[in-house]
Amino acid sequence: MLFPLRQIFLMGAVNLLAMTIAEKILARAAGKDNVEPGEIVEAEVDYVMLNDVTGLPAFEVFEKFGVEPIKEKVVLIQDHYVPNKDVASAEQAKAMRLFARKYGIENYYEVGVSGICHQVMIEDGFAAPGRLIIGADSHTCSYGALGAFSTGVGSTEAASAMALGSLWFRVPETMKLVVDGEPGRYVMGKDIILHIIGDIGVDGALYKSMEFYGKAIEDMSLADRISMANMAIEAGGKAGIFPPDEKVFSYLEGRVKGSYTPVYADENAEYIETLEYNAADIPPTVAKPYLPSNVAPAAELGDVAIDQAYLGSCTNGRIEDLRIAAEIMRDRKVHENVRMIVVPASKKVYEQAIEEGLVKVFLEANAYVSGPTCGACLGGYMGVLAKGERCISSTNRNFVGRMGHKDSEVYLANPAVVAASALKGRITDPRELS
Amino acid sequence: MRGRVWKFGANVDTDQIIPAEYLVTGDARELAKHVFEKARPGFAEKVRKGDILVADENFGCGSSREHAPRALIGAGISCVVAKSFARIFFRNAINIGLPVVECDVSAEDGDELEIDFEKGVIRNLTTNKSYVFKPLPEFLLNLLNSGGLVEYTKKRLSIYE
Numbered sequence: 174m175l176f177p178l179r180q181i182f183l184m185g186a187v188n189l190l191a192m193t194i195a196e197k198i199l200a201r202a203a204g205k206d207n208v209e210p211g212e213i214v215e216a217e218v219d220y221v222m223l224n225d226v227t228g229l230p231a232f233e234v235f236e237k238f239g240v241e242p243i244k245e246k247v248v249l250i251q252d253h254y255v256p257n258k259d260v261a262s263a264e265q266a267k268a269m270r271l272f273a274r275k276y277g278i279e280n281y282y283e284v285g286v287s288g289i290c291h292q293v294m295i296e297d298g299f300a301a302p303g304r305l306i307i308g309a310d311s312h313t314c315s316y317g318a319l320g321a322f323s324t325g326v327g328s329t330e331a332a333s334a335m336a337l338g339s340l341w342f343r344v345p346e347t348m349k350l351v352v353d354g355e356p357g358r359y360v361m362g363k364d365i366i367l368h369i370i371g372d373i374g375v376d377g378a379l380y381k382s383m384e385f386y387g388k389a390i391e392d393m394s395l396a397d398r399i400s401m402a403n404m405a406i407e408a409g410g411k412a413g414i415f416p417p418d419e420k421v422f423s424y425l426e427g428r429v430k431g432s433y434t435p436v437y438a439d440e441n442a443e444y445i446e447t448l449e450y451n452a453a454d455i456p457p458t459v460a461k462p463y464l465p466s467n468v469a470p471a472a473e474l475g476d477v478a479i480d481q482a483y484l485g486s487c488t489n490g491r492i493e494d495l496r497i498a499a500e501i502m503r504d505r506k507v508h509e510n511v512r513m514i515v516v517p518a519s520k521k522v523y524e525q526a527i528e529e530g531l532v533k534v535f536l537e538a539n540a541y542v543s544g545p546t547c548g549a550c551l552g553g554y555m556g557v558l559a560k561g562e563r564c565i566s567s568t569n570r571n572f573v574g575r576m577g578h579k580d581s582e583v584y585l586a587n588p589a590v591v592a593a594s595a596l597k598g599r600i601t602d603p604r605e606l607s
Numbered sequence: 608m609r610g611r612v613w614k615f616g617a618n619v620d621t622d623q624i625i626p627a628e629y630l631v632t633g634d635a636r637e638l639a640k641h642v643f644e645k646a647r648p649g650f651a652e653k654v655r656k657g658d659i660l661v662a663d664e665n666f667g668c669g670s671s672r673e674h675a676p677r678a679l680i681g682a683g684i685s686c687v688v689a690k691s692f693a694r695i696f697f698r699n700a701i702n703i704g705l706p707v708v709e710c711d712v713s714a715e716d717g718d719e720l721e722i723d724f725e726k727g728v729i730r731n732l733t734t735n736k737s738y739v740f741k742p743l744p745e746f747l748l749n750l751l752n753s754g755g756l757v758e759y760t761k762k763r764l765s766i767y768e
């Protein structure tokens with residue numbers, strides 16, 4: 174029945190069916206042949222992820238429905254304030270634990286196995302090409318690096334989706350971002366996305382899906398693509414999607430849950446805007462307070478002294494990030510005026526960092542290394558800044574008071590810049606060291 | 608709907624609305640005690656029931672925390688009018704029943720606004736100027752009017768039964 178209809182459309186107006194990746198995934202999940210930007214659809218989600226902060230309000234809402242959750246779609250991850258920072262956060266974590274037990278949720282991540290939620294979603298094979306995933310956390314957009322349509326939602330929405338298995342979506346317009354050229358030494362995905370946000374602004378992609386293409390993107394590691402997709406939200410984007418390739422497929426081997434179908438944009442798909450960049454023009458880049466769009470080359474900020482250097486988070490807490498920082502810090506010491514905090518994004522990253530001897534490098538350099546937690550990234554605990562203090566951070570947000578006191582400052586940068594700055598006690602372009 | 612204006616600028620982020628260190632409760636009234644604590648000290652004490660927030664672009668950017676619109680509801684805010692909204696904040700607000708209007712309005716702290724959601728008109732009673740806005744799509748208007756996503760979900764679940 175559906176097939177002949179599609180044929181008619183094809184004959185009538187080819188453009189009607191040309192869709193971007195976001196449109197195709199939403200159409201499939203809504204059980205439709207075709208969707209258009211601006212349309213509101215009800216779509217079936219593959220997974221609903223919640224963390225300890227957004228979980229509690231969602232569980233309270235969920236109990237009003239008086240049904241069982243659709244268990245296999247629910248993923249619960251303790252990461253923001255665990256190990257518990259205080260009694261209130263202990264209660265929050267307990268609420269998640271009890272919810273998981275009450276309904277027999279299998280995909281529950283307790284302290285000791287968990288990590289930062291987005292890293293776990295990727296590492297444990299929930300994120301995969303073509304999937305529609307929602308998470309009650311704004312950086313859920315990270316899984317676009319693997320070709321999924323994933324986006325952050327609120328707690329009430331997550332509760333509703335746990336009950337119904339579906340949620341309303343406004344089909345976003347799609348922007349095409351083409352990054353060609355060869356990036357220079359110590360230029361990472363982080364620098365490219367900071368550069369793009371600096372260019373288009375923190376609302377430059379508001380309500381939109383961003384699709385990434387070009388040679389620099391094809392050559393880029395999956396880890397760097399994750400950093401970029403992660404920060405789509407910092408441009409206001411609903412999703413940041415990369416067409417899945419061999420790197421994604423081989424990463425997923427032996428790790429992905431279930432099967433998946435890669436989705437690609439049609440050749441004549443319509444983009445609301447196309448922007449082109451050359452990676453060779455982008456230096457190691459830093460976003461100054463108080464917006465991720467407030468960018469400058471690291472080399473121009475050499476006068477900015479720092480009190481803390483933070484390496485971690487869902488943006489840049491992967492093994493690749495720790496490796497590049499360790500390479501810079503090997504046989505060197507953190508500057509006497511700086512505390513450096515290193516937080517691997519997950520248990521698996523932590524284990525691998527120990528195996529590869531990276532943790533030893535950090536410890537020998539006098540950095541503090543902890544198990545995975547969101548902690549300092551959101552000014553929660555374990556690395557909170559005092560009044561007037563300044564931190565160079567591999568995270569994604571530098572808003573007023575993000576990591577502590579309202580008069581503290583956060584500078585966002587890639588892991589190499591964070592490492593080099595920790596050694597020098599001021600913001601440093603890592604090329605200065607070699 | 609009528610209310611007194613609190614004026615904010617562009618890119619008011621969720622960390623300003625409710626700082627992360629208070630994200631250990633989902634209770635709207637508890638959260639409201641700390642609303643805008645860092646960005647505008649004293650707001651929580653002075654805000655009155657029915658007050659309206661007016662802001663520039665990208666209101667509510669940052670985290671997905673529903674705590675942000677909840678804190679505003681807890682503080683008695685009746686509506687947020689902004690040139691544009693961050694996506695998740697916009698969704699959250701509608702889903703939990705906080706009216707949001709996308710409209711470019713000039714207003715100062717203390718001005719009196721009147722909002723007609725059906726006609727899509729905002730009147731600044733202090734300056735005597737009117738502004739038109741595009742009412743929400745039908746689906747979202749229904750969602751808002753039927754009490755938000757909780758009621759909507761309950762209805763859907765009862766249809767399934």
Ligand code: SF4
Nearest residue numbers: 289486487547550551
């Ligand atoms: S690491 Fe930071 S940005 Fe990422 S999920 Fe945790 S708090 Fe959010």
